[in-house]
Amino acid sequence: MELFTQLLTAAVASGTPLLFVTLGGIFIEKAGIIQLGAEGLMLMGAVTAAGVYLATSSLPVTLLAVLLVGGLLGLLHAFLTVTLRANQIVSGLALTLFGGGLSAYLGKAITGIPLSGAVPKFDFGVLGQVDLFTLSSLALVVVLQIAFFHTSFGLHLKAVGDNPATADVMGIRVQGMRYFAVIAGSMLMGLGGANLLMVFSPTWIEGMTTGRGWIAIALVIFARWNPLGALAACWFFGFLDTLGFRLQLAGSTVPPYFLKMLPYLLTIAVLILVGWRTQHRMSRAPQALGIPYIREQRF
Amino acid sequence: MDGLPAVEFHNLVKQFGTVLASDHVNLSLAKGEIHALLGENGAGKSTVMCMLSGVYRPTSGEIRMNGTAVKIHSPKDAAKLGIGMVFQNFRLVQTLTAAENVVLGDSSPFWRTRRWMERKTREIEALALRVGLPFAAGRPVARLSVGEQQRVEIVKCLYRGNSVLILDEPTSVLTPAEADQLFATLRKLKSEGKTIILTTHKLKEVMAVADRISVMRKGQMLATLDRAQTSEREIARLMVGQDRSPPKTRVPREPGEPLLIMDKVTVVSDRGRHALDEVSLTLNTGEIVGIAGVAGNGQKELAEVLAGLHVWKSGTITFREFRWKGPSVRGSIKQGIAHVPEDRMISGLAGGLGSVDNLLVKSYHSDERANLGFLRTALNRLWSQGLVEQFDVRTAHLDAPVKQMSGGNQQKLLFAREIHQRPHLLIAVHPSQGLDVGATDAVHNLLLGLRAEGRSVLLISEDLDELLLLADRIVVLFAGRVMGEMTHERADREQLGMMMAGVT
Ligand SMILES: Nc1ncnc2c1ncn2[C@@H]1O[C@H](COP(=O)(O)OP(=O)(O)OP(=O)(O)O)[C@@H](O)[C@H]1O
Numbered sequence: 001m002e003l004f005t006q007l008l009t010a011a012v013a014s015g016t017p018l019l020f021v022t023l024g025g026i027f028i029e030k031a032g033i034i035q036l037g038a039e040g041l042m043l044m045g046a047v048t049a050a051g052v053y054l055a056t057s058s059l060p061v062t063l064l065a066v067l068l069v070g071g072l073l074g075l076l077h078a079f080l081t082v083t084l085r086a087n088q089i090v091s092g093l094a095l096t097l098f099g100g101g102l103s104a105y106l107g108k109a110i111t112g113i114p115l116s117g118a119v120p121k122f123d124f125g126v127l128g129q130v131d132l133f134t135l136s137s138l139a140l141v142v143v144l145q146i147a148f149f150h151t152s153f154g155l156h157l158k159a160v161g162d163n164p165a166t167a168d169v170m171g172i173r174v175q176g177m178r179y180f181a182v183i184a185g186s187m188l189m190g191l192g193g194a195n196l197l198m199v200f201s202p203t204w205i206e207g208m209t210t211g212r213g214w215i216a217i218a219l220v221i222f223a224r225w226n227p228l229g230a231l232a233a234c235w236f237f238g239f240l241d242t243l244g245f246r247l248q249l250a251g252s253t254v255p256p257y258f259l260k261m262l263p264y265l266l267t268i269a270v271l272i273l274v275g276w277r278t279q280h281r282m283s284r285a286p287q288a289l290g291i292p293y294i295r296e297q298r299f
Numbered sequence: 300m301d302g303l304p305a306v307e308f309h310n311l312v313k314q315f316g317t318v319l320a321s322d323h324v325n326l327s328l329a330k331g332e333i334h335a336l337l338g339e340n341g342a343g344k345s346t347v348m349c350m351l352s353g354v355y356r357p358t359s360g361e362i363r364m365n366g367t368a369v370k371i372h373s374p375k376d377a378a379k380l381g382i383g384m385v386f387q388n389f390r391l392v393q394t395l396t397a398a399e400n401v402v403l404g405d406s407s408p409f410w411r412t413r414r415w416m417e418r419k420t421r422e423i424e425a426l427a428l429r430v431g432l433p434f435a436a437g438r439p440v441a442r443l444s445v446g447e448q449q450r451v452e453i454v455k456c457l458y459r460g461n462s463v464l465i466l467d468e469p470t471s472v473l474t475p476a477e478a479d480q481l482f483a484t485l486r487k488l489k490s491e492g493k494t495i496i497l498t499t500h501k502l503k504e505v506m507a508v509a510d511r512i513s514v515m516r517k518g519q520m521l522a523t524l525d526r527a528q529t530s531e532r533e534i535a536r537l538m539v540g541q542d543r544s545p546p547k548t549r550v551p552r553e554p555g556e557p558l559l560i561m562d563k564v565t566v567v568s569d570r571g572r573h574a575l576d577e578v579s580l581t582l583n584t585g586e587i588v589g590i591a592g593v594a595g596n597g598q599k600e601l602a603e604v605l606a607g608l609h610v611w612k613s614g615t616i617t618f619r620e621f622r623w624k625g626p627s628v629r630g631s632i633k634q635g636i637a638h639v640p641e642d643r644m645i646s647g648l649a650g651g652l653g654s655v656d657n658l659l660v661k662s663y664h665s666d667e668r669a670n671l672g673f674l675r676t677a678l679n680r681l682w683s684q685g686l687v688e689q690f691d692v693r694t695a696h697l698d699a700p701v702k703q704m705s706g707g708n709q710q711k712l713l714f715a716r717e718i719h720q721r722p723h724l725l726i727a728v729h730p731s732q733g734l735d736v737g738a739t740d741a742v743h744n745l746l747l748g749l750r751a752e753g754r755s756v757l758l759i760s761e762d763l764d765e766l767l768l769l770a771d772r773i774v775v776l777f778a779g780r781v782m783g784e785m786t787h788e789r790a791d792r793e794q795l796g797m798m799m800a801g802v803t
């Protein structure tokens with residue numbers, strides 16, 4: 001029992017940064033834009049958090065800085081893809097490469113300096129200690145779930161991502177919605193990186209996200225663009241991640257490389273399973289995903 | 300009709316690349332009138348309408364409302380001025396329900412409980428019923444037939460209570476009865492002082508409903524006429540610039556052997572109910588069989604099953620004495636079945652590709668078109684050029700994306716691809732939908748030409764005139780069942796109408 005709760009806590013801790021990024025990805029894709037810059041945004045979020053916290057020791061200032069950096073990079077992506085109609089894949093990849101390089105450069109001076117006790121934890125009795133990030137990620141899931149499916153905003157966002165030409169003639173500001181979604185979603189992606197650094201492994205190391213941004217992009221599909229689905233998917237992935245790590249600690253004879261592979265392999269297995277069961281159903285993917293909107297163009 | 304015109308166009312110009320779609324157009328719409336805008340496919344009707352609804356921004360010129368110049372830079376601006384439009388290519392979000400599409404764009408209330416949505420759904424269904432264009436408002440639009448989608452598109456515009464209504468071919472997929480209902484609603488709106496501008500290719504409708512008629516050709520406004528002082532003939536002549544050549548006549552002809560035999564075929568639709576219920580149907584060679592019925596009564600599924608696109612649950616299908624085991628698109632094509640689907644820009648043509656590629660998609664693997672898997676590019680261009688000329692498809696050049704062609708020319712291109720291979724059976728679904736008189740005649744002549752060659756046509760249409768003109772036999776579908784059948788000689792419009800409504 002003891003082991004089980006430990007495992008669960010660790011799973012949530014590992015899954016929460018992914019949850020922020022996945023929710024951000026869902027938000028952006030719902031508006032019809034692909035954001036492959038998640039990895040770069042996470043790294044930029046993490047290095048900003050490390051640098052600003054070490055300098056100011058203030059959590060609010062740190063979080064504001066992270067949101068600002070994520071938002072600015074989101075604005076750049078939105079400007080490139082929505083206004084200039086650049087290729088969304090290329091813009092996203094560029095953002096990942098740029099974020100990786102810049103964060104490595106900015107983080108040189110603070111590499112290896114640990115941050116401790118940066119994030120307050122709340123005691124929830126039997127549930128144990130829950131940190132601020134985990135708590136807010138749960139709140140975020142609820143807020144987004146309601147916003148997406150029970151508000152006029154959610155309906156408009158879906159229309160923009162599925163059929164921008166229709167949304168446009170119904171008086172919805174397509175480009176404005178897309179800007180908003182890309183900026184807000186990118187902020188969440190940066191926040192995911194900050195969470196990883198401040199809670200999960202509190203020392204800045206170059207490339208510390210080790211592909212989590214990419215996993216989150218896969219989880220967006222796995223979660224079928226649904227915030228509650230994202231919660232389940234991210235915690236499940238976190239669980240697999242932890243399991244591999246624990247088995248390794250327990251002195252399993254399985255080679256460690258294989259254990260590290262485990263979560264990714266299982267993800268593929270689950271994707272196959274889910275895909276198999278839903279292959280005859282209509283895809284939930286936003287129908288205009290990746291297609292820029294030009295009002296006067298015939299379609 | 301006194302006072303200032305509700306809407307005025309002053310030297311409105313719209314240029315798309317090298318195409319002058321609207322060439323110094325002047326037009327004025329009075330308050331409380333129904334104004335018909337007519338012209339061939341590609342004349343520029345939609346372009347002019349889209350400038351009023353804020354979708355296209357004029358290259359130059361001015362729009363005035365009640366005497367003052369207005370700036371319409373976006374559909375939102377137009378909505379603020381009380382202008383609403385029914386689009387020729389429906390503007391509907393397929394993944395949302397019909398009711399959600401209708402309320403789209405309203406930001407209040409922000410919170411939407413299930414109860415609120417249910418109430419709205421009922422409200423919209425009541426409105427739809429009141430104007431005589433009912434549909435299931437709680438259903439996703441993707442699950443509605445084209446006819447039903449047209450109704451949603453119209454109701455969506457009425458729901459907003461606009462004072463200027465633009466209707467771009469609102470009746471092309473409605474049944475005559477539904478069209479009459481719509482016109483009754485429009486007359487009522489007119490008496491309330493609303494301004495209505497509409498296009499249609501059916502001159503009968505124009506004569507029945509319009510107060511004034513404006514005719515366009517090649518981007519230019521030719522004339523505005525009073526309905527009372529003109530005739531169908533005069534309008535048609537203005538539109539095409541010459542007298543209409545009479546269509547080929549249908550010569551009586553004995554049908555040949557059975558070509559297609561469907562025996563008690565049952566099809567379960569995507570919605571899970573029986574779209575076709577034990578339908579038995581025989582088609583002979585050299586025969587045009589018409590399928591009449593209100594949209595959503597199984598026509599779509601019938602066409603899809605025969606084209607190899609849909610499974611059937613029970614019953615047998617025999618084509619040229621070969622019994623089918625299951626659906627196969629390749630198989631249907633190989634056996635000589637051609638298909639002109641109802642949604643030509645979705646499953647008929649690839650909008651972004653040019654004419655050559657679109658003509659190739661069904662034959663690219665044949666030895667004539669490809670050599671060891673490599674396309675014979677030069678040869679295929681020549682072949683496409685030939686087809687484009689033979690079928691009189693008007694396009695800027697062979698590689699221009701087909702989505703930029705006018706509706707009539709798209710349809711001719713689709714026909715070119717489907718019939719050049721001399722199919723045994725052509726399934727034509729709403730073949731003249733949205734086509735001008737000239738293009739409609741061309742399509743009818745193509746169908747009669749196939750029949751004269753001893754080939755068969757399954758003509759699915761909601762246009763009774765078309766069926767009465769072309770079909771040797773008319774079969775009526777209602778709720779997935781065959782309600783009855785009439786030969787060309789015995790066909791009676793009224794009785795057909797009754798059967799279409801499910802009355803025997
Ligand atoms: N968005 C666009 N981009 C490029 N060309 C266009 C566009 N819209 C229209 N055109 C061109 O402008 C001309 C007029 O088109 P329009 O759609 O207004 O004709 P229409 O009279 O509505 O014809 P139809 O009866 O087929 O609907 C055509 O040559 C068309 O190819």
Ligand SMILES: [Mg+2]
Pocket residue numbers: 344345346387467
């Ligand atoms: Mg048009």
